[in-house]
Amino acid sequence: MNKNLIFLIAFALIIITISELIGFQAIPLGSFTIGLLPLVFAIILTMFLGLKLFRKGIMKKIYSEKNIHFASTYLILIMLPLMARYGADVAPQIRDILQVGWIFIIQELGNLGTVFIGLPVALLLGLRREAIGATLGIGREGELAYISEKYTLESKEGRGVLSIYIIGTLFGAIFFSVFAPILLDLGIRIEALAMASGVGSGSMMSAASATLVARIPEMESTILAYASASQLLTSFLGTFTMVFLAAPIQAFMYKKLVRGDKK
Structure with missing residues (x-):
């Protein structure tokens, strides 16, 4: 059993919460406006915290090899509800x-x-x-x-x-x-x-x-x-x-x- 899995789940919930609190941010650059979603902040945070410099103590448990393998293997389970939503979004506009x-x-x-x-x-x-x-x-x-x-x-x-x-x-x-x-x-x-x-x-x-x-x-x-x-x-x-x-x-x-x- 992966003893560090609970740390990964808790870490994911914390990152999601922080990202949602940051929310959608619009950054004007001249005549353009760049929109940054909570998803982007979640990726940046997890990439930054995954650097070797920070992988100590509890962070080392979160970014353990077993957790990384688990996340990549079961990513599809997270994507399935999204796929179901795709179908629901298509139906009203099918004509x-x-x-x-x-x-x-x-x-x-x-x-x-x-x-x-x-x-x-x-x-x-x-x-x-x-x-x-x-x-x-x-x-x-x-x-x-x-x-x-x-x-x-x-x-x-x-x-x-x-x-x-x-x-x-x-x-x-x-x-x-x-x-x-x-x-x-x-x-x-x-x-x-x-x-x-x-x-x-x-x-x-x-x-x-x-x-x-x-x-x-x-x-x-x-x-x-x-x-x-x-x-x-x-x-x-x-x-x-x-x-x-x-x-x-x-x-x-x-x-x-x-x-x-x-x-």
Whole structure:
């Protein structure tokens, strides 16, 4: 039995309470306004307190190897209620969503951007086989599963996707919560941004859509419905896009861009 689990649960409740007390914060930067959600503060606090400098005494028990393994293993249990809410958000707006359904499908082609843009950049930065794992997608569960099955996580490709997965977990929500309102200030329609929020990551979608809702609360139902529908569609179609489009195109591009590479 994990004796330190109770410390982790108590710590999580304390961090949640502190983050909620801080609340949503809008930071004006010139003509832009950056919105920071409680989720962002929770991530920053846990990252900061997880530094080796602070991992002493009770903090060492909280950040024990068993607790870290437990948190990563059972994260899906926390995400399931969120998935259920996605469905509930979509239902009232289903008629409007179906009217623009083809847009949701076309946006899936945007997933290929990590291959067309990310792969050449990664190669220019000096990556080789690691670039295959790092640029297949945004490095969430789907890409992680595909790469681990095909190459294993101990391979160079596995290290690439795992690195992006970790970076996305740590900074993805922060980036999306900051970037979404900036695009809104640039004049992009709220419906388009809501659709773009559903990238296949629950935390990133929540961060982006919640920030948009905080900026335009009167459109909350539309924002959450479009974001949730996009998220669900990405989770479903994204796998097929990755396997049948992204992976073959990436393999072809890698072969052309990297001559004489040996696995």
